[in-house]
Amino acid sequence: AQTVTQSQPEMSVQEAETVTLSCTYDTSESDYYLFWYKQPPSRQMILVIRQEAYKQQNATENRFSVNFQKAAKSFSLKISDSQLGDAAMYFCARPHGGTSYGKLTFGQGTILTVHP
C-alpha cells in the first residue's frame, strides 16, 4: 500500500515562532507530487503548498516552506512567523499515478495550536 504518515497528532507553537510538521510517504513512482493542505475549524480544505518530486528546489509560499528529502521520502512543512490564523489541522497528501490530479492519499493529520 502506498501510504502517507504524519507522526505528530498535535503540535503547538507560540505566535511569531517557527514550527515544523513532519510527513513521510511511500511510493514506487519516480515522478510525483506532494501537497500540504490546511483545514481550519470551518473544515474547508485549503492548499498550502505543493512540491514536484523532479524539482530539486524546495517549494516556498510566503511564510510556508517545505523540506523535501526524496531519498528519505520525507516532506516536512515549516511555518515561519506563526500567526493565530495558522491554527488548523494540517494534512500531507500525495496524488497517485505520477500526476497532480490522481486520487489523493492523506496522512492522519496534525492539529496545530498557536498560542498568543
Next chain:
Amino acid sequence: DAGVTQSPTHLIKTRGQQVTLRCSPKSGHDTVSWYQQALGQGPQFIFQYYEEEERQRGNFPDRFSGHQFPNYSSELNVNALLLGDSALYLCASSSEYQETQYFGPGTRLLVL
C-alpha cells in the same frame, strides 16, 4: 473566478434514505473527485470522474455512486443510508493542465 462549489452545505437524513450531493468544479477543471471525511480523520477517496466516466474508485460499497455531466459538474448518490455514512463529503476538482487539486467547502451529512 468561482472556486469549487458544493450543495447543500448541510443535510440531515434517516437510515435507509437516499441522498444526492452536488459539486461544480473550478473553472477550467474537468476532473472531479469525491472524498468522505469522518470527524478527526483524513479524507478517504470515494471515486473520480473524468469525461463523464468513473476513472478510479476507492474502497466504498456500491451504495455510493456518481455521475458527471457534460459541463463537468458532478453528483454523489448514496443509497440505503447507514449511521456510519455521517461525515463531511468533500469534492475536489483538478485538470491535467493544472498542477493542483482544489476542494469545495464540503457537505455535512448527518444520518439519524
